Amino acid sequence: MTDALGGMIDALELQRLVPESEGDEFEGPSQWMPHGRVYGGQVLAQALVAALRTVDDERLLHSTHGYFLRPGDINLPIRFQVDRIHDGRSFSTRRSQAFQHGLPILSLIASFQISDDGLEHQLDMPGDVPPPESLPSDEELLSDIDHPIARHWASGRPFDMRHVDPDIFLQHRGELMARQAVWFKARDRMPDDPQLHRAALAYASDYTILESVLRRHGVPWAQRGLKVASLDHAMWWHRFARVDDWLLYVQESPNAIGGRGLAQGRIYTRDGMLVASVAQEGMIRVP
16 A cells, blocks of 8 residues: 555544543544645545544435635644534434634534435536546656655645646646546555545545636646635535545536635546535635
8 A cells, every 4th residue: 555545544543532422522643735734635534534433334424514714734633523413313414523723623514314215317427538547647747846745746645646638737738618527546455444435535525626716717736826725615425436446526617706716526436427526615816
């Protein structure tokens, strides 16, 4: 297992701080990031793991709605508190909050459901997407750039990521369009725990979704003075899939205004099964 992937799995192994009879408090580490702030997908996934620890396995995670409240400090662990808001016949609801310095950095609501039958349909995966093997990896694109962020994006992330459209790391090329697609999968085989795969999917969902906003305006990540930060994140789990198999993340931005950009995403398996839907609004400030 690669160091980056092992680091993610270790970060998702939260430690319970008090006996269950006294409450639901957990702690997890902060992973190193070159800009000194905790990666949003990390704290999001950890908050989900904390909530998952308080729900019976028969109740499956189906949606989350979270707000990023403050930047996280990579030099400190993160404490998580879970409130058991509701347990009904079919659904359970949890509030999971992440704290550093005694202040909340993330507040999240998660909903769980007992498996049930009902109506079923899905939007089809785009049919004109090249396979991931035909595309360069982000590691190949960035490996020659001597910059801490580029080095981290090249080899420090636990996922192999491959842009279907030309990447926007250093420059924007091609059409100004508010959409893109990215293939991704874990860099190595992961344990078989389904809950770990659900949490890892949340972890990965925060990486590229706001690029659909930047791409519409021809703004690369290397734009001098660019500031981007996730504000909120909503996610719906539809069907189970392993994150160590290739997944296609189709992303688009319906709107940007007031220094904020809204992005939506759909995650598919290679054979076209819709796994999850995502929506995120981010602060995007361009000089």
